Amino acid sequence: MQVSDALAVLRPLAADVDFFELRWMRRSHEQLIVRQDVVEPPRLIEDAGFMLTVYQGGAAGYAATADTSRTGVEQAFQTAKRRAELSRGWSVTHYSADHLQKQTGRFRSPIQKPWEKVPLRDKIDLLRELCRDLKKDDARFVDHQAQLHLRRWDMRLVNSLGTDIEQTFDMVNPNLSVTVHDKGVTEMRSMNGQAACRQGGFEVLDDMGYRDAAHKIHEEALELLYAENCPTGLMDLLIAPDQMILQIHESIGHPLEIDRILGDERNYAGTSFVRPDMFGHYQYGSEHLNVTFDPHRDQEFASYHFDDVGTRAEKTFLIQKGLLLAGLGGQLSQQRSGLPGVANARSVSWNRPAIDRMANLNIEPGPHSLNDMIAGVERGIHMQTNCSWSIDDSRNKFQFGCEYARLIEKGQLGRVVRKPNYRGISASFWRNLTKVGNAGTSDILGTAYCGKGEPNQAITVGHASPACLFSAVEVFGGEG
Structure with missing residues (x-):
């Protein structure tokens, strides 16, 4: 069921509540890893569902469902409404829509090169190449890996005030890391730890210097290995x-x-x-x-x-x-x-x-x-x-x-x-x-x-x- 269809189902059910909100979200997470020159199984995780929120009598209740059929939406709404009624008089604050305003708008991550336009083989080949640059056949490098993560979140929010918001986020998280060991000393060096994170498409990798980082990481890991x-x-x-x-x-x-x-x-x-x-x-x-x-x-x-x-x-x-x-x-x-x-x-x-x-x-x-x-x-x-x-x-x-x-x-x-x-x-x-x-x-x-x-x-x-x-x-x- 689409959000607009779910909204049509909810309006008559919500005639006697103070406020309701429907938030739909679809999440996709793709993870690609090459570790020690071996391609790990690519991972793709996807899910989607609705969150229903109800204000009634100064209390709030909510319920979520992955069942986006008419029956699933109706059951989630009734559950949220019942929880609001049970919470009446026990809430830490008075829940009211008085402070909310109707909002409409759209947002999309700025993208120059869509992730899906780059073939999977090309992404894996890039990770293989970077793994080779990280180690360079040096036996002191006991672990090395290159990773690419993409998160895509599609969201739509509607409520009884007339709010209708759509937002889509593409979030890219690349990583490179090595572990070196010699004479009882072990050190690790990586690309920004886990902090290399930006919104955008495949162009983010060039913007962050991903392709050029492997050589620097290799050299700095060896510096650490013999440093005081x-x-x-x-x-x-x-x-x-x-x-x-x-x-x-x-x-x-x-x-x-x-x-x-x-x-x-x-x-x-x-x-x-x-x-x-x-x-x-x-x-x-x-x-x-x-x-x-x-x-x-x-x-x-x-x-x-x-x-x-x-x-x-x-x-x-x-x-x-x-x-x-x-x-x-x-x-x-x-x-x-x-x-x-x-x-x-x-x-x-x-x-x-x-x-x-x-x-x-x-x-x-x-x-x-x-x-x-x-x-x-x-x-x-x-x-x-x-x-x-x-x-x-x-x-x-x-x-x-x-x-x-x-x-x-x-x-x-x-x-x-x-x-x-x-x-x-x-x-x-x-x-x-x-x-x-x-x-x-x-x-x-x-x-x-x-x-x-x-x-x-x-x-x-x-x-x-x-x-x-x-x-x-x-x-x-x-x-x-």
């Missing part, structure tokens, strides 16, 4: 974009989710050190820190025009000149908390409700070139590519590890060191931000696997960031 261990001490830390995204994600993004601040996530993923009374008053970082929710940036992984409850998405400063201004909360969380938020009620599937999620969360570029930032450091370290992370359940104390680092000594980029790590406290770390790189130091990256909610929702998130320089950071090396 990272030193320990308090020093300046220059963080590359492919590590900055994890820093933004964990110590700005999750703490600013309004439903987490309200306590909704405490049983699963923890709370936040941020309190409601901090907004508009709290100095989150130095004057150089400007953080935006930006759903309209071309190619970024979580760009869209509307969130999954139909709120129009606009670029918003969450932190400006270090001052905390707004949180990551959709319309419902804004209504519950009275806090300023954004259009970020998102769902990973037709069988999950929309909750507060990060989307495109970015640091705005500053005035400094990479050379300028390096030149100003007397003793420091430049870290790239996240490989491990740990943060407490209030998203405050953290410890991150990176794949690759080079020391900075007297304004010069020096020798490579391995197993670099650093730790800090969110509430003070960002106040030590001393320089922010310009657009030339920036990259558009993200993650495909941000987990949150019960049942879990692993959703796509975009992060764009320049390189950033921090002072007086606790740096240390790993074992071995």
Whole structure:
């Protein structure tokens, strides 16, 4: 059954409810992997279904179904209605459509070269070629692989107010990685960790330098294999974009989710050190820190025009000149908390409700070139590519590890060191931000696997960031 047919079925059934919403979603995930020159079986996963939401008497109920027949839609609606009736008087807030507006619109990821126009054989041949470049018949390379992932999400949202929104997202996630070993030492090097994520078509691979990355990864893996261990001490830390995204994600993004601040996530993923009374008053970082929710940036992984409850998405400063201004909360969380938020009620599937999620969360570029930032450091370290992370359940104390680092000594980029790590406290770390790189130091990256909610929702998130320089950071090396 098409969405328009389902809507015709629902209208007479919904005559006595305050509000109803129908969200249809079809998901497709294609995964291609060549590992150690062997082609793994290609994977293609597809599913589709409806999510029905009903407001009745100040309460909400929802139900999902993969049965898109008339009977399936009718049963899902009756289930959602019954759940709303059972929830009446027990809800944490008053559910009403009064704050919702009718919206209509369309969005499609910008695509120059459609994924399906490239033959499967050509994609596999590319992965084979890159695998050969990663290893180059060197016995020290004990593992190497090249991967391509495409996610396509088609969505349509309609409701009783007349909202009708269609959005299609093509999300490309390439990866390259090697593991090397010699004389008891093992190191790994990859292409941005798992952060190489953009919206678009097959052209994304060239935009991200995918075809040229294998040689660099090969050489840097060997550098790490024979490098000294990272030193320990308090020093300046220059963080590359492919590590900055994890820093933004964990110590700005999750703490600013309004439903987490309200306590909704405490049983699963923890709370936040941020309190409601901090907004508009709290100095989150130095004057150089400007953080935006930006759903309209071309190619970024979580760009869209509307969130999954139909709120129009606009670029918003969450932190400006270090001052905390707004949180990551959709319309419902804004209504519950009275806090300023954004259009970020998102769902990973037709069988999950929309909750507060990060989307495109970015640091705005500053005035400094990479050379300028390096030149100003007397003793420091430049870290790239996240490989491990740990943060407490209030998203405050953290410890991150990176794949690759080079020391900075007297304004010069020096020798490579391995197993670099650093730790800090969110509430003070960002106040030590001393320089922010310009657009030339920036990259558009993200993650495909941000987990949150019960049942879990692993959703796509975009992060764009320049390189950033921090002072007086606790740096240390790993074992071995």
